[in-house]
Amino acid sequence: MSINALKGFKDIVPGEVETWQFIEKTARDIFHRFDLAEIKVPILEKTDLFIRSIGDTTDIVEKEMYTFIDRNGASLTLRPEGTASVLRAYIENGLLAKKTVQKLYTIGPMFRHERPQKGRLRQFHQMSVEVLGSDHPRVDAEMMAMATLIMRELGLSASLEINSLGCPQCRPAFNKALLDFLHQTESICDDCRRRRETNPLRVLDCKSAHCQEQYLRSPSILDFLCSDCTTHFARVKEGLELLAIPYRVNSFMVRGLDYYTRTTFELVTGDLGAQSAVGAGGRYDGLVKQLGGPDVPGIGFAMGMERLALLLEQQGKTLAAPGLDLYVVALGSAAQSKGFALTQALRHAGLTATMDYQDRSLKNQMKQAGKAMARFALIMGEEELARGEAVLRNMESSGQVPFVLTGEVGTWARELAAKVI
């Protein structure tokens, strides 16, 4: 029996990886246009970091973390999300002292022990952005502008939904009003009854049409915001309007992590099966302090790479692997030896080049060259080699010209590079 990958862990094979590279390249380019700096952080952290940041009653912490005890007896966890690690690194490296507003991005794998389904894996990948040190509403709008631009440059569409969850000053009053309402509303589904006790906010996110009808009369968080939060939310919306970014306020939108305050947002689409979010984020103003750092506000968002790749694939926007510049076709052992040296020299000269080592016939080497999508083939046969020549064939036009071999292979390679590029 061969060994297979773990459930929910996927290989990204040639043919797929090109799409991933396209996504990553597009995103990195946009991140740099927004003056973000990349930060690379470990994927393994002390378990406490995630418990303290994500919240000990969230689903992620309660049942989805890859947690184990290492050889020293310490409890470690494969990160289920990126923010906690980046904030830990921000605090630990004293990045506040280097720049009062730090704009960071990171790209990498996350791990959650859930049952896999379409658009959801146990190891999945996110590109995430964290901006620490500013609570300006324009930063919030800028986050959404960035996420929207990434979608646009990938050629994808999704709608932006926004909400405000208030702050520790105004949220308790809403929670109470919501609980009161939910206890007065009787005809709600069993799931909602259960959620009402564990996470009342989440009840509003119920997918049952009947429940949604009831909740139309539920208290809205937006009516309970304190004046600072109200002003902040208004200015976020104003920012989006200044940037001409379409959005929809969804006061039922909640997030799965405890640390969010004020602005939250999601980029949603109907093309991902049961999953709807391609990207999501929000503000987390007390979190850095809560993790033992300075009292600086923060906001961030993440986009799911698998989900983006899935959307691109569904729209037929997959990318072909880049072809070769030149395929060296050599016949006979003398030519093969020269060809071997020439192929390496071509790479020194900056070309993408390869050759066949299986001693195939000319016809089959040409087939290989065609399959490799080579733009040119250099045919070195025994006859030509004896005359100090080879044949340079343009694989697209099928035109071919003699190529005179003078001097060393390094010289040939530079001359070929000049002709081919």
Next chain:
RNA sequence: GUGAGCGUAGCUCAGCUGGUGGUAGCUUCGGAUUGUGGCUCCGAUGGUCGUGGGUUCGAGUCCCAUCGCUCACCCCA
């Protein structure tokens, strides 16, 4: 954690109410008169029918178990 569907070649799949695994398509490899790719034609490689039991004269097909995959619930990127 719960539920449903599906496991036949590297991939996509035929295989009827049980009666010998398909000249199947794609891929891979080779060939179509001496040394020229793509198109076409020909040929070859490739399978313990997921695994283990059971029923039967006989199981890819029916039954049970098990493993795996997929989708959905929960939740989320």
